[in-house]
Amino acid sequence: MPKVLVTDGLAPQGFEILGRAPGIEVVDAPGMKPAQLLEAIADADALIIRSATQVTAEVIAAAKQLAVVGRAGIGVDNVDVGAATARGIVVMNTPGGNTITTAEHAIALLVALARHIPQATASMKAGKWDKKSFVGMELYNRTLGVIGLGNIGRIVAQRARGLGMKVVAYDPFLSVEAAAKLEVELLDLDALLARADALSVHVPRTPDTRVVIALAKSAVRLAFDSITLIPCCCAIMGAFTMLTESVTGSSRPFSIATVIGATSSSAAAPQYSISIWSIAPLHSWPWKRPSFSPSTR
The missing domain is CATH 3.40.50.720 (NAD(P)-binding Rossmann-like Domain)
Known part of the structure; x- marks a missing residue:
C-alpha cells in the first residue's frame, strides 16, 4: 500500500x-x-x-x-x-492556494501602517487618548509601488486600485503591454522608488533575486521623507539587517515604517533607530463558506 x-x-x-x-x-x-x-x-x-x-x-x-x-x-x-x-x-506546489489571502494580508498591513493603527493601539493600551498624533495619511490618490507582479502582486495592485491608489510596478519579466492590461504603469526600480508612497514586495527567494538588495541601495540614495514598506514575501525577511546597515551608513533622513524609524535631532546629524511598527506572519487561509442557504438563516 x-x-x-x-x-x-x-x-x-x-x-x-x-x-x-x-x-x-x-x-x-x-x-x-x-x-x-x-x-x-x-x-x-x-x-x-x-x-x-x-x-x-x-x-x-x-x-x-x-x-x-x-x-x-x-x-x-x-x-x-x-x-x-x-x-x-x-x-x-499549490500556487493558487493562498494568493488572495496573502494579497489581502498585504493590504491589511498597508492600511494599518498608513493609519498608524499599531502605534495608536499601543497608545490606547497605555491609557492615553492621543488622537492627533496618529492621524496618518489617506491612501486615496497615493502611489503604491509593487515589486513583483506575479500572482500575488497582481491581486495587490487590483485591490489597491480599488482603494483609489495609483499603482506603479517593477517586474523585469513583465512586458509594458501586459502591465497596461492590469492598469499598472511599469517602471524601472529607481523610478518606482522615486514615486512610491508605499512599497509592496512580492518576489520569491531564489539565488537570482536581487531586488531587495537593489531596494536597499536605491532607497538610501533617494531623499525620502517617509515611506511605507509592506514585505509579504520570503526574500525580504533576510534583508532587515541589510536595510538597517544601509540606512545607518547614510547621511540622509530616511524611514521605512515597517522596518526602520529615523529620528533626527538635526538635518545635519540624523540619528537612526530600528522600530518594527507592524509585523505579522501570514496567518490567513481561504475562508470556508458556511454551509447554509439564505432560506435557512
Whole structure:
C-alpha cells in the first residue's frame, strides 16, 4: 500500500481529501527532527510538506521509493529541487492556494501602517487618548509601488486600485503591454522608488533575486521623507539587517515604517533607530463558506 508521509501541519480539509483516496496509507508526523525524517522517508511514496520541513539532498537520498513531494503552499525553497529532479521525483506546489489571502494580508498591513493603527493601539493600551498624533495619511490618490507582479502582486495592485491608489510596478519579466492590461504603469526600480508612497514586495527567494538588495541601495540614495514598506514575501525577511546597515551608513533622513524609524535631532546629524511598527506572519487561509442557504438563516 502506498505510503503518504505528512510532516507539517495540514488543514483538516486536506486530510479529508487524503482519506477519500482508496488504497493509500496516510502517516501524519509533524515536527520531526532531521534524523527522524531520514528514517521515516525511507519507505514513503509521497511526501506532503509546508514550510517547516527541509527536504535536503540527504533526505532525497534516503527516500528509496519516493515519487512525489507536494508543497501545500507557493514556495519550494525548502526543497532541493535539483536533487529531486536527478532522482526523477516530482516536486509540486499549490500556487493558487493562498494568493488572495496573502494579497489581502498585504493590504491589511498597508492600511494599518498608513493609519498608524499599531502605534495608536499601543497608545490606547497605555491609557492615553492621543488622537492627533496618529492621524496618518489617506491612501486615496497615493502611489503604491509593487515589486513583483506575479500572482500575488497582481491581486495587490487590483485591490489597491480599488482603494483609489495609483499603482506603479517593477517586474523585469513583465512586458509594458501586459502591465497596461492590469492598469499598472511599469517602471524601472529607481523610478518606482522615486514615486512610491508605499512599497509592496512580492518576489520569491531564489539565488537570482536581487531586488531587495537593489531596494536597499536605491532607497538610501533617494531623499525620502517617509515611506511605507509592506514585505509579504520570503526574500525580504533576510534583508532587515541589510536595510538597517544601509540606512545607518547614510547621511540622509530616511524611514521605512515597517522596518526602520529615523529620528533626527538635526538635518545635519540624523540619528537612526530600528522600530518594527507592524509585523505579522501570514496567518490567513481561504475562508470556508458556511454551509447554509439564505432560506435557512
